[in-house]
Amino acid sequence: MITIKKKKNSRALKDAVEELSGVDLSVCYQCKKCSGGCPVATLTQSRPSEIMRQLHLGAGDELLASDLVWMCVSCEICSARCPMGIDVAAVMDALRRLAIERGAPKPEGNVPLFNRAFLKTVETFGRSYEIGMITAYKLGTGKLMNDTEKFPAMLKKGKIALLPPRGGDRKTVKRIFRKIKERKGAKA
Amino acid sequence: MRYAYYPGCSAESTARDMHQSTLVVAKALGIELQEARGWTCCGATAGHQTNRLLAVSLPAANLAKVQDMKLDMVVNCAACYNRMKVANHEILAHSEIRQGVRDALDRDYDGSVRVRHLLEVLLEDVGLPTITRSLKHSLNGLKVACYYGCLLVRPPGVVKFDDPENPKSLDRLVTAMGGQSLDWPCKVECCGGGLSLSRTDVVINLTGSILDMAVQSGADCIAVSCPMCQSNLDLRQQDINKQTGKNYRMPVIYITQLLGLCLGFGPGELGFEKLMVPATNVLKKVNERA
Numbered sequence: 251m252i253t254i255k256k257k258k259n260s261r262a263l264k265d266a267v268e269e270l271s272g273v274d275l276s277v278c279y280q281c282k283k284c285s286g287g288c289p290v291a292t293l294t295q296s297r298p299s300e301i302m303r304q305l306h307l308g309a310g311d312e313l314l315a316s317d318l319v320w321m322c323v324s325c326e327i328c329s330a331r332c333p334m335g336i337d338v339a340a341v342m343d344a345l346r347r348l349a350i351e352r353g354a355p356k357p358e359g360n361v362p363l364f365n366r367a368f369l370k371t372v373e374t375f376g377r378s379y380e381i382g383m384i385t386a387y388k389l390g391t392g393k394l395m396n397d398t399e400k401f402p403a404m405l406k407k408g409k410i411a412l413l414p415p416r417g418g419d420r421k422t423v424k425r426i427f428r429k430i431k432e433r434k435g436a437k438a
Numbered sequence: 439m440r441y442a443y444y445p446g447c448s449a450e451s452t453a454r455d456m457h458q459s460t461l462v463v464a465k466a467l468g469i470e471l472q473e474a475r476g477w478t479c480c481g482a483t484a485g486h487q488t489n490r491l492l493a494v495s496l497p498a499a500n501l502a503k504v505q506d507m508k509l510d511m512v513v514n515c516a517a518c519y520n521r522m523k524v525a526n527h528e529i530l531a532h533s534e535i536r537q538g539v540r541d542a543l544d545r546d547y548d549g550s551v552r553v554r555h556l557l558e559v560l561l562e563d564v565g566l567p568t569i570t571r572s573l574k575h576s577l578n579g580l581k582v583a584c585y586y587g588c589l590l591v592r593p594p595g596v597v598k599f600d601d602p603e604n605p606k607s608l609d610r611l612v613t614a615m616g617g618q619s620l621d622w623p624c625k626v627e628c629c630g631g632g633l634s635l636s637r638t639d640v641v642i643n644l645t646g647s648i649l650d651m652a653v654q655s656g657a658d659c660i661a662v663s664c665p666m667c668q669s670n671l672d673l674r675q676q677d678i679n680k681q682t683g684k685n686y687r688m689p690v691i692y693i694t695q696l697l698g699l700c701l702g703f704g705p706g707e708l709g710f711e712k713l714m715v716p717a718t719n720v721l722k723k724v725n726e727r728a
Contacts, residue, residue, distance in 0.1 A: 325628035419476035
């Protein structure tokens with residue numbers, strides 16, 4: 251059984267998700283093939299087919315706190331196998347964007363922080379810079395010591411670059427980030 | 439055979455071995471790779487999880503550069519390959535996205551650059567007969583579990599790469615090199631991708647079951663063509679061993695490294711020293727002349 255917990259005045263997510271993802275949620279007939287193939291469905295409280303059903307039944311912003319939203323690995327098995335051709339992975343992307351926009355509670359592991367740290371290095375250097383990103387992410391989470399035992403071996407093997415990347419067209423990338431921010435500002 | 443080459447950010451850091459072996463193999467097989475000048479990040483998973491237009495504009499900046507070179511784009515990183523293909527698809531399918539990209543890049547890009555994975559170039563343009571003729575060594579029956587992961591084959595309607603459930607590109611190369619490509623069920627399973635740092639527990643769970651199946655299938659090594667798959671499967675083995683008491687020592691090798699060995703190059707030229715789990719068993723087998 252699927253239960254929807256809905257707060258009063260909470261906006262239904264369905265329209266926003268359909269608009270952002272271009273998906274028609276009503277064609278899902280709950281065959282659960284997406285959940286069957288999902289590599290993390292055994293680790294999460296909620297499964298993709300349940301998220302689809304809850305959206306369809308009018309779930310509100312509470313759904314953005316589902317653990318699957320940030321544990322989804324974007325492997326796209328769900329989209330590839332859906333008999334109705336629903337891009338379930340695009341629905342998950344839409345939920346993540348809405349979770350950020352609407353200030354949903356921070357998930358365990360803080361993937362949004364990781365994404366921000368990653369994109370910040372891209373905005374700065376034009377290319378991603380792993381050590382910069384890892385440092386920013388670790389400072390943000392406070393878990394400084396995770397994985398540090400691997401760094402000496404990785405550096406020695408040349409398995410990770412010490413210095414920031416050079417040679418990328420930073421100007422164009424900065425412009426892209428600026429334009430996206432302007433757009434968001436105009437929309438709000 | 440001339441192509442515009444997009445190395446991707448990993449090529450300069452965690453996947454230098456992929457980059458290095460790609461260049462060596464390409465040169466030996468007459469594939470001319472011209473690096474796209476000023477190439478930038480494709481946005482990866484962080485990009486498409488954050489903003490749709492950002493996720494299309496970042497790859498499009500590179501596709502536009504390649505359009506000026508009047509060449510097809512060759513990518514070896516499965517994740518970058520996927521983002522390039524999706525960007526073309528989005529631009530062709532949605533005029534408002536194309537308009538948004540034009541505004542972001544300050545130039546128009548029509549979605550028409552042909553994006554190829556290196557495996558497609560090897561199998562379709564160079565061809566197995568030419569590759570086979572160029573081989574100096576054999577894999578000598580090495581048992582290889584070919585692992586494709588997610589982004590090379592999905593979404594199938596967009597990437598149109600091989601069979602999405604049972605791809606054979608890597609297997610065909612391994613067989614041509616005299617290896618034994620294994621029939622195993624994890625070819626297109628997920629390694630956990632970009633969750634490596636943020637949800638290491640999830641990655642350990644997923645890579646653990648892939649490694650377990652590779653061991654059970656009798657694999658001597660796993661062959662990959664994606665830097666994310668390589669680093670999750672290779673780098674996380676010591677964590678899995680520590681946390682679960684297993685004792686995996688499964689080398690996870692780029693297909694270009696295996697091909698390079700068979701073309702007669704030494705492990706040093708192909709970045710073998712960068713693997714966290716050493717490929718000693720593989721090197722020994724290949725060097726024994728049959």
